[in-house]
């Protein structure tokens with residue numbers, strides 16, 4: 001390992017970024033959660049980790065802020081076969097339900113089938129909770145890699161047992177504040193609604209939101225724990241001459257000392273994630289998003305953990321995601 005030179009050609013050694021570390025040698029562990037059961041539009045996010053692994057050896061690993069960060073060791077676990085199987089079976093069932101709902105069938109008539117999906121989602125959440133609890137107990141810094149945006153709830157619960165209070169920075173095109181979506185309690189569109197039920201979550205700061213419903217706006221306006229930096233508002237401020245650093249300062253000021261980063265890749269401009277589940281025009285540039293994370297770190301606030309979700313199953317999407325993942329690992 002001492003002879004390893006990250007400036008050499010990326011080696012396809014089957015490990016993330018072609019790094020030479022095993023699990024025990026790694027301070028940072030990426031847990032893939034190949035789950036997209038309640039995905040309503042595009043699909044493929046359950047294959048993201050394989051695609052990212054494939055693309056990750058294309059990266060040059062020199063990090064301007066933390067050139068030695070990679071030495072801490074970064075390791076990605078394998079996909080769980082059991083979760084892959086569950087995802088496959090129940091995604092098909094959920095698709096049938098969604099198709100019937102879209103044809104106008106009443107939700108009440110499908111309740112039994114919907115309940116079954118909710119039951120399996122609970123099983124997934126329990127699995128994520130157990131996996132991440134074990135990793136945290138081994139003193140690993142954990143990045144959860146989706147899958148869709150429903151996947152991190154078990155991780156947030158695990159973190160809430162380690163940290164009395166923390167805030168969430170949510171980079172996302174959507175507010176994800178729906179009280180269940182299409183009857184699914186653990187829909188990707190409900191993750192932050194569910195996160196608000198966790199006592200330790202004292203703040204959710206949303207950045208890049210530009211596709212939302214009235215119910216969500218009402219919640220944003222009425223719950224003081226939520227602060228939303230709408231994409232439109234950020235851009236309007238920039239167009240009228242406001243300094244982007246000032247906007248970042250306001251975002252960081254809104255966050256408490258401990259920060260969890262929930263990065264839905266659809267928060268970025270869709271040219272950077274064309275195959276994500278629900279792409280939305282507008283959004284952040286790659287460097288605009290990274291600069292927020294960089295400044296959280298330099299502000300002295302503590303990044304306790306991250307997720308990266310909704311990455312589509314395509315080379316370019318995975319290439320962007322691999323870079324994001326590496327950056328997040330270095331800032332962690």
Ligand SMILES: [Mn+2]
Nearest residue numbers: 149172176264
């Ligand atoms: Mn989302």
